[in-house]
Amino acid sequence: MNERLIRLLERREVLVAQASAQRLTLARSLEPWRRPLSLAGHGLAALQFVRNHPVWLVGSAVLPAALLPTRAGKWMRRGLLAWQVLRQLRQRVPGARPADESGGRLTIL
Numbered sequence: 001m002n003e004r005l006i007r008l009l010e011r012r013e014v015l016v017a018q019a020s021a022q023r024l025t026l027a028r029s030l031e032p033w034r035r036p037l038s039l040a041g042h043g044l045a046a047l048q049f050v051r052n053h054p055v056w057l058v059g060s061a062v063l064p065a066a067l068l069p070t071r072a073g074k075w076m077r078r079g080l081l082a083w084q085v086l087r088q089l090r091q092r093v094p095g096a097r098p099a100d101e102s103g104g105r106l107t108i109l
Contacts, residue, residue, distance in 0.1 A: 050057050065072035 065075075
C-alpha cells in the first residue's frame, strides 16, 4: 500500500480510540446528572401537555367544586368579596384609570 495511506489508517485508528475514550469519560461524568435531567424532562413534558390540553386543567379545578359544593360556595364568596374590594380600591386610588379604560386592570400612570 501507499505509505501515505498507511499513515492515514494509523491516524484514523488513533482518533477512533481517542473518541471512544472521550465518550466513556463523558458518560461517566454525566452520570450524576442523569436523574435530575430526567426529572426536568418529565416536568417540561407535563407543562407542554397542560399547554396543549388546557381543558384538563380547567376540569381538574371544576371537579372538586362540583363534588364539594359547600367548599366551592365558600371560595366563590371569598372571590366575590376580593373582586369587590379590588374594584373599590381602583376607584379610590388617585392616578388609577377606571376599569373600563384599562380593560379591567389597575394601571397607575
